[in-house]
Amino acid sequence: MSATREKSQLMSASEIDRTLVRLAHEILERTSNLDELAFIGIRRRGVPLAQRLAKKIEDLERRKVPVGILDINLYRDDLSTVSLQPVLNATDIPFEVTGKDIILMDDVLYTGRTIRAALDALFDQGRAARVQLLVLIDRGHREIPIEAQFTGRMVQTTANEIIEVKFQEIDGMEKVLLVEKTGE
Numbered sequence: 001m002s003a004t005r006e007k008s009q010l011m012s013a014s015e016i017d018r019t020l021v022r023l024a025h026e027i028l029e030r031t032s033n034l035d036e037l038a039f040i041g042i043r044r045r046g047v048p049l050a051q052r053l054a055k056k057i058e059d060l061e062r063r064k065v066p067v068g069i070l071d072i073n074l075y076r077d078d079l080s081t082v083s084l085q086p087v088l089n090a091t092d093i094p095f096e097v098t099g100k101d102i103i104l105m106d107d108v109l110y111t112g113r114t115i116r117a118a119l120d121a122l123f124d125q126g127r128a129a130r131v132q133l134l135v136l137i138d139r140g141h142r143e144i145p146i147e148a149q150f151t152g153r154m155v156q157t158t159a160n161e162i163i164e165v166k167f168q169e170i171d172g173m174e175k176v177l178l179v180e181k182t183g184e
Helices: 015-029 046-061 113-123
Strands: 004-011 037-041 069-072 101-109 129-138 149-156 161-166 175-181
Touching: 004 015, 004 069, 004 161, 015 046, 015 129, 015 149, 015 175, 037 046, 037 113, 046 069, 046 101, 046 129, 101 113, 101 161, 113 129, 129 161
Parallel strands: 037 069, 037 101, 101 129, 129 149
Antiparallel strands: 004 175, 161 175
């Protein structure tokens, strides 16, 4: 694994929060039936994103949005290169997917392969009425035709750069970093 060095901080904790407030409003503006709305976060950093957005919508609309957790490890197309024995974390979707208006969430959209795997995993849970994608950061470089309907921020990157999203719930800090592979 190559080493990295931090190039810049793209978002602070307050900028992340403001972006989530904006995304919550966008979701409300584009959703015709809130009773059918549900969020599914892709494990790992899609989960706190989904939970936080559900809380923001609850604060705004006084209604709960169900949140599920999706583990995609067995659906990845690079499974053989990731590990001999993939770590399985439970998918936990405490509601019926069929007929729901699902917003699938992840921290960074890059090649699109994670989202492809997530869609396969999601379709095994049922047939949603509609599936939309929300990402905090879209960094481009798509390898398959996947596009987010809700995007916190577009960040153009080179192939040598990486976006690191740090959430308090997972990392004990709150920020988005642009880092560069150093090749060491």
